Amino acid sequence: MSDPHKNISETVTRLRGMFIRHDRYSILEAEFDRLLYQRRAAQEAGAVSEAPGLALIGGSGSGKSTALRWLFARHKALRPLSSEYEHADVASFMVPSPATLKQVGTSCLHGLGYPLRRSATAGYIWSLVQNSLCQRQVLFLHLDEAQDLHINQNRPERQAVVNTLKSLMQNADWPTGLILSGMPSLKHLLNQDAQLARRISVLHFRPLDPAIDLKSIAGLVKTYADAAQILADSSSLTPEFTRRILHAAASEFGLVVELIIGAIEDAMLRQKQVFGPQNFASAFRRRSACIDDLNPFLRSDYSSIDARLVLTNDSDLGHELMVGGQSK
Ligand SMILES: Nc1ncnc2c1ncn2[C@@H]1O[C@H](COP(=O)(O)OP(=O)(O)OP(=O)(O)O)[C@@H](O)[C@H]1O
Ligand SMILES: [Mg+2]
Secondary structure, eight states, X not given: OOOHHHHHHXXXXXXXXXXXXXXXXXXXXXXXXXXXXHHHHHHHTTOOOOOOEEXXXXXXXXXHHHHHHHHHHHOTTOOBOOSSOSOOSEEEEEOOSXXXXXXXXXXXXXXXXXXXXXXXXXXXXXXXXXXXXXXXXOSEEEEESGGGXXXXXXXXXHHHHHHHHHHHHHOSSOOOEEEEEEOTTHHHHHHXXXXXXXXXXXXXXXXXXXXXXXXXXXXXXXXXXXXXXXEEOGGGSSHHHHHHHHHHTTTOHHHHHHHHXXXXXXXXXXXXXXXXXXXXXXXXXXXXXXOGGGOTTTOTTGGGBOHHHHHHSOGGGGGGGBGGGOOO
């Protein structure tokens, strides 16, 4: 007989590996394709002068990293960075911490396969990064968590970051398109310099809106239920309940997906064939370790709970997490 825990883990892993194409993703895909084909056409015509880029801005859990990972993996003709091939169309890195110009350059260089063997100045490191982008013919450099390039930096350091990014896009020998993804504070980096802002188009993964997105949340619940071969209780598909899911997920698309998968996993662990509101409550509790009073699936007046704070803080904070301190 097969181990039920193994089956559950396999189902959850499969659900986590699913990608839902949402409207915001389609806009991102169209904008990326525009940049990619523009660049390829310019290259064929021998007319590449500079490479524009894009910034994807959204709250934590909106699905930025997942969308970009999917986007790069989807293109059959888009060569990812690998040790097997010299040429790579896209190189994707996480901005390291601390995000000084030197650290960021060093980790890009390392990722591009040219680790630094001795200490060097930021200027020299970035000249090596530029050389390796050229050598490996990288069309797009993606920096995730790019808001860290701005946060905690002093003004000269911020300007140095902006100048470095601009110089990559404008390099005469090999301009590289920049893709920056990060939290809303990333816009401060872009707003700092008109020349940078002009070269980067900005897309937002905005929070979901109860006025328009409740139906698609019910659709998501059904999609994941079908994929897990389990039934969704009809009470978890009503507008009242999907509004609750939206609130518990701090209105972020990716967090909605995580809550649905958590609820399905909870029902499977209890050996149920149907999942519903109680399983969402348990999934939220397991995820945040919060007291029931702070669980949006258990309180009638849940709108006063700041779900993002509950999800990101430990439960010891208890009632203090209520918005405006209006705890019972
Ligand atoms: N389109 C999607 N289809 C299915 N699952 C998704 C999708 N987008 C996001 N998710 C899921 O939502 C969760 C959060 O997504 P992700 O990590 O990409 O968010 P993020 O915006 O990068 O957040 P952070 O700013 O905290 O890094 C992940 O578990 C991911 O698998
Ligand atoms: Mg991310």
